[in-house]
Amino acid sequence: MNVLVTGGAGFIGSHLVERLLRDGHNVAILDDFNDFYDPQIKRANIAAFANDVAVHDVDLRDDNKVAALFQREKFDAIFHLAARAGVRPSIQQPQLYYDTNVAGTLHLLENAHGSGVERFIFASSSSVYGAAKRVPFSEEEHLTQTLSPYAATKIGGEFLCSTYSHLYRMRVVALRYFTVYGARQRPDLAIHQFTRKIHAGQPIDQFGDGTTRRDYTYINDIVQGTIAALKYEGPVFDVFNLGESDTIQLKDLIATIEKTLGKKAQINRLPEQPGDMPLTCADISKARKLLGYNPKTKFQDGLPKFVDWFLKSRAGE
Numbered sequence: 001m002n003v004l005v006t007g008g009a010g011f012i013g014s015h016l017v018e019r020l021l022r023d024g025h026n027v028a029i030l031d032d033f034n035d036f037y038d039p040q041i042k043r044a045n046i047a048a049f050a051n052d053v054a055v056h057d058v059d060l061r062d063d064n065k066v067a068a069l070f071q072r073e074k075f076d077a078i079f080h081l082a083a084r085a086g087v088r089p090s091i092q093q094p095q096l097y098y099d100t101n102v103a104g105t106l107h108l109l110e111n112a113h114g115s116g117v118e119r120f121i122f123a124s125s126s127s128v129y130g131a132a133k134r135v136p137f138s139e140e141e142h143l144t145q146t147l148s149p150y151a152a153t154k155i156g157g158e159f160l161c162s163t164y165s166h167l168y169r170m171r172v173v174a175l176r177y178f179t180v181y182g183a184r185q186r187p188d189l190a191i192h193q194f195t196r197k198i199h200a201g202q203p204i205d206q207f208g209d210g211t212t213r214r215d216y217t218y219i220n221d222i223v224q225g226t227i228a229a230l231k232y233e234g235p236v237f238d239v240f241n242l243g244e245s246d247t248i249q250l251k252d253l254i255a256t257i258e259k260t261l262g263k264k265a266q267i268n269r270l271p272e273q274p275g276d277m278p279l280t281c282a283d284i285s286k287a288r289k290l291l292g293y294n295p296k297t298k299f300q301d302g303l304p305k306f307v308d309w310f311l312k313s314r315a316g317e
């Protein structure tokens with residue numbers, strides 16, 4: 001298939017592109033290489049296969065440039081991973097998050113439907129569960145409140161996807177990712193940030209008392225579930241959780257990094273942050289049954305793999 005991966009130079013996107021290439025697809029990347037973090041990191045993410053893909057430097061906020069791409073290229077499927085990510089930055093820049101994640105998704109959907117794209121796979125987030133009380137989080141949960149602009153833009157993206165699927169019978173799958181980690185993880189995310197600072201002997205910021213829990217999901221498992229959505233033949237629009245269905249406390253995360261690095265953390269304890277969820281935990285029974293999703297990497301195995309990648313990436317410095 002001819003496949004477009006938006007955000008394909010990012011952490012999850014670059015791993016997905018690698019897998020799609022291995023599976024024999026023709027892959028194009030759309031990425032704006034913005035400065036949310038060092039764009040050279042993204043360039044490095046795709047360096048190993050840059051000659052095997054077409055890379056389009058396009059900002060999804062620019063509808064004319066998005067339209068021009070779809071006029072030049074014909075895609076069978078789109079994996080839409082591009083987004084402004086992160087809870088805390090979205091509180092500082094809500095307009096940027098809305099313009100990129102909502103308007104940008106609209107531009108993509110409009111051009112996808114107009115050019116006859118058959119499948120659209122949307123990367124959503126566990127953040128959409130917001131104030132949900134039932135744990136683990138189920139796709140059947142009636143969502144009434146999010147806790148950050150980022151989360152609101154993700155549920156907005158899901159609703160746009162469902163609308164376009166309904167109007168134009170485009171097959172759409174929305175995947176709610178739960179705290180993904182692994183090689184090439186974004187430098188702003190907790191596991192990467194903590195590992196970098198503990199390794200360097202710098203203090204880390206711990207928000208709250210360390211009892212918040214996350215459903216950390218290894219990158220290989222996320223890619224497996226995402227690829228499975230390409231072959232899904234159920235309802236024309238559907239939503240799935242992709243997580244490990246296992247939660248780790250923040251203080252246990254820090255302790256595991258300390259143990260793996262063989263260094264103690266200097267912890268700067270701070271109040272809880274507005275917008276942060278106290279807990280994420282995925283009910284993955286639906287994805288197991290209908291996508292054949294089968295997460296295999298437990299946190300105690302995945303975290304050392306990440307640290308090993310981190311240390312190797314620093315070896316030349």
